[in-house]
Amino acid sequence: MNAQSVPSVFDGTANTIAVVVLLLEFLMLRSALLRAQVRLYAVQSLVVSILAVVVASGRDVPELYALAALSFALKAVIVPWLILRLMRDASTEIAGSGALGVASEIMVAIVVAAYAFFTVSLLDIHSDVLPATALSLSVAVVLVAFVLIIMRRDVVSQAVGFFSLENGVSMVSLVVAAGMPLILEVAFLFDLLVAVVVFGVLMRVHHGRTHSLSTADLTRLRG
Amino acid sequence: MNMSLAPWLIQVAQVGTIVLGAPLVTGVIARVEAMLQGRHGPRVLQPYYDLAKLLRKEALAPSGTGPFFWIAPFVAMACYLTVPLLIPVLTTYALPLGFMGDILGGGFILALASFVVAVAAAETGDSYAQLGSSRAKTFGAITEPVVLLVVFTVAIVTTTDLPYVLGATVRSSPDQIVRPAHLLASAALFMVILFETGRIPIETHTGTTEFGMIEEARPFEHSGPHFAVLRWGSMAKQLILFTLFLNVFVAPWGMSSTRALGDVLLAVVLLLAKACALGCVIAVIDCSFAKLRLFKITEFVAAAFLLAVLAIFTLYLGGG
Numbered sequence: 001m002n003a004q005s006v007p008s009v010f011d012g013t014a015n016t017i018a019v020v021v022l023l024l025e026f027l028m029l030r031s032a033l034l035r036a037q038v039r040l041y042a043v044q045s046l047v048v049s050i051l052a053v054v055v056a057s058g059r060d061v062p063e064l065y066a067l068a069a070l071s072f073a074l075k076a077v078i079v080p081w082l083i084l085r086l087m088r089d090a091s092t093e094i095a096g097s098g099a100l101g102v103a104s105e106i107m108v109a110i111v112v113a114a115y116a117f118f119t120v121s122l123l124d125i126h127s128d129v130l131p132a133t134a135l136s137l138s139v140a141v142v143l144v145a146f147v148l149i150i151m152r153r154d155v156v157s158q159a160v161g162f163f164s165l166e167n168g169v170s171m172v173s174l175v176v177a178a179g180m181p182l183i184l185e186v187a188f189l190f191d192l193l194v195a196v197v198v199f200g201v202l203m204r205v206h207h208g209r210t211h212s213l214s215t216a217d218l219t220r221l222r223g
Numbered sequence: 224m225n226m227s228l229a230p231w232l233i234q235v236a237q238v239g240t241i242v243l244g245a246p247l248v249t250g251v252i253a254r255v256e257a258m259l260q261g262r263h264g265p266r267v268l269q270p271y272y273d274l275a276k277l278l279r280k281e282a283l284a285p286s287g288t289g290p291f292f293w294i295a296p297f298v299a300m301a302c303y304l305t306v307p308l309l310i311p312v313l314t315t316y317a318l319p320l321g322f323m324g325d326i327l328g329g330g331f332i333l334a335l336a337s338f339v340v341a342v343a344a345a346e347t348g349d350s351y352a353q354l355g356s357s358r359a360k361t362f363g364a365i366t367e368p369v370v371l372l373v374v375f376t377v378a379i380v381t382t383t384d385l386p387y388v389l390g391a392t393v394r395s396s397p398d399q400i401v402r403p404a405h406l407l408a409s410a411a412l413f414m415v416i417l418f419e420t421g422r423i424p425i426e427t428h429t430g431t432t433e434f435g436m437i438e439e440a441r442p443f444e445h446s447g448p449h450f451a452v453l454r455w456g457s458m459a460k461q462l463i464l465f466t467l468f469l470n471v472f473v474a475p476w477g478m479s480s481t482r483a484l485g486d487v488l489l490a491v492v493l494l495l496a497k498a499c500a501l502g503c504v505i506a507v508i509d510c511s512f513a514k515l516r517l518f519k520i521t522e523f524v525a526a527a528f529l530l531a532v533l534a535i536f537t538l539y540l541g542g543g
Contacts, residue, residue, distance in 0.1 A: 012401035015541075019403040019533060026529060030522075103525055110532055117540035133403070133541030 010058045011131040017051045018137035021171060022113070025144045025164060029105055032094055034087060034156045034213075038080050041160050041167075045075035048167050048174075055178055059129050063182045064174075071170065074189050079163060079196050086200050087156065090207045098151040105151050109144045116140035129178040138175060141168030154213045155206055159199040166192050227482040230319050236487060237312040238304055241466065244495050245458035246270035248465065252502040259510045270458065274451050282447035285347050295343030296445065296452040302336035303459040310386045310463070311470045313490040315394075315480045317387045325384040326374050329467070333419075333460065337363065340441055340453065347444040355440025358517075362425075362437065365524050366418050369411055372531035376408040379538050386467065390475035407534035409472040414527035416468055420461045423509040424523055435514060465498045 007015065024044040031037050049072040056064035098105055120136040127135065145165035149158050170188065173180060203213065210217050228236075250267040257264025266272075284292055308320045309329045324332070341356035378384045380399075381392050393399050400406075418425050421438035428439070442453040470478060477493035479486035515523055 006396070006398045007402060009397050009401055012398060012403065015403045015537065016401060016406055019407065019537065022533070023530075103521065106525055106529065110529065113533070114536060114540075117536045121540045131541075133537055136541045137537070 007131055007133070010054075011133075014051065014054060014058075014130050015133045015137070017047060017054060018134040018171065021047050021051070021167065022137050022141050022144070025141050025148070025168075026106065026109060028157075028160065028164060029109055029144065029148050029151075030102055034094070034154070035084065037157060037160050038083050038087075041164055042076045042080040044164055044167055045079075046072065048171055049076065051171065052174060055129060055174055059178065061129070061178055064178065066182060067185050070186065071189060074193065075163070075167070079192070082196055082200065083156070083159065086203055090203075090213055098153060098157075100151060105147065108151075109147045112143045112147055113140040116143050125176070127175050127178075130175040132175075135172065135175045138168050138171035141165075141171060153216045155199075155203045155215060156213055158215070159196075159203065162195065162199065163192065166195075226484045228484055228487060230482070233314060233479075233482065233487060234308060234318045234320060236491070237307045237314075237318070240312060240491050240494060241307040241459055241462050242304065242455075244491075244498070245462040246274060246455070247495060248462050248498045248502055249458045251499045252506050255503050256506040256509050259506060270454075274455055277451035277454070278448050280447040282445075282449050285349065285444050287348065288346050288444075292343050292346050292444075293449065295339045296442075296449045296456065298339045299336040300452050300456045300459070302332045302339070303456050303463065306332050306463050307466070310467050311390050311475070311478060312466055312494065313479055313487055315387075315390065315475075315478045317385070321387060322385065326377060326386050326467075326471075327371075327384060329386075330370055330374070333463070334363070334367075336456065336460070340456075344441040344444070349444045351436070351440045352443040355436050355438065355443070358437045359441065362418070362520055362524065365521060366415050366527070369415055369524065369527045369531050372528070372535055373408045373412050373415070376404055376531065376534045376538060379535070380404065386471045390471045390478075393472070393475050404534045404538040405472070407530045407537070409468070411527045411530040411534065412468055412472060414523065414530070416464045417505070417508070418520075418524065418527075419464055420457075420505075422505055423512050424515050425520060427514055428509065435517070462498060465501050466494065469497045469501060470494070 021044055024040055024047065028037055028040045028044075031040060049068045052064045052068035052071065055061060056068065100108065116139040117136045120132065120139050125132060125135060142165055145161050145168055148161035148164070152158055152161065166188075170185075173185070173188075206215075207213055247267065247270075250265070250270045253269070254264045254267050282293075306329045308318075309324045309332075310326075311317075311321075337359065341360055344352040344356040347353075374384055377389050381388045393405070417423075421428055426435055426437050426439065438457065442450055445453055469475075474497055477490065477497065479490040
């Protein structure tokens, strides 16, 4: 009766969590308040940690519990707190409008997500930990994060876009290599911490020089 | 109580449940909403009294309106009475006329009803009624693709688009419930239902501000029995959409699988209980969000569209 084989409850749950991550990425594209965007990033990191816990319990990979706890502490608590702290000095609350309107940005993002689905389904990658749909979804998260970085013209959105791109990448690593040595995963997480520091310095210097968070002024090579 | 009913009798009972139960569900929603706002609120049976009062009153028409104005409420009501024949209201098995149309067919009949009401409203020449009907049609044109995509999702999941088959598929195993395509399609359909029943992100249901009105503005010029039939029709439409959402997508349990009288009666009670529970959820949404600006409604619909498109992606390209 069914057109295709039905994924199991575990696969369905994992896919649904991955869909939630993608929907949060779309919400970031839509949200106009900078603080709301940072909070969405925190929620997205929380959901990715939940996915790691689900994989850990469902597929019996105990290292992933440690990874989930670490990524929750770092990405859902410390990084958002740091960004919000950095933003306290800047008086800007509302991200300037992007290069396109919200509706057109969403349309572009839908097309980009469709591209991710097409390409990953052509690659024919199979993982024994998570279903291939989760891989398509995480690649879609990465690409939509690129759309966010490209379309938005303020430093905070671009930074949040970069961090959420990392969320997508860590979801890809969950699908493709769930049994990856823990030390590698931790190295990635500390990479992210370095990126946060770099972006923090960038935001502060930019705000100090131009008194705004918008990158629209940065069109000339010499100031 | 083991009397078994003839299929046609159950079919009539399906229509009867929708038509007679609809004012009850509306009354429950109004009462819950009032209680959430700290008011006592009207009686649960108030919609029945309202309808009875309106049916006794005189019907007047603005000068210059033609016969269409008089016929429209009854044509719309006839459409609303047809749809319960097509969808699973009381039984898990298809009744004789159940294969007369699929989900898409039911959608077309509902669209016809809405079109007839809109034309009747436009015929009056009243500015608010025309405003309501033109808005309803404008936004209806952008919710239609969402409904189509939801139907496509159903079609890919079940290889048919008969509502009975999807209900059976959802009942068959928990695998079918947690798959993202099903959840996304259900969420998109729920947003469409909020739109179609004129609930809060779109318009205030009990509102008196004419500028924000869409659905509520259309029967402005109707009076007496005609107004009663229009009101009754929109209540029936609400219960039809609730039934479609509950008995096909979200909670296809508690329906009768036999033809015994006791089972069918139990199914009636359970359906109304499920619809009232869904109504409570909608009342909570009504009380916790603000009405969207008119031109933000497209963003609401775009969100529903996004959910439906993702459902198709995960299903068709991702195999989820």
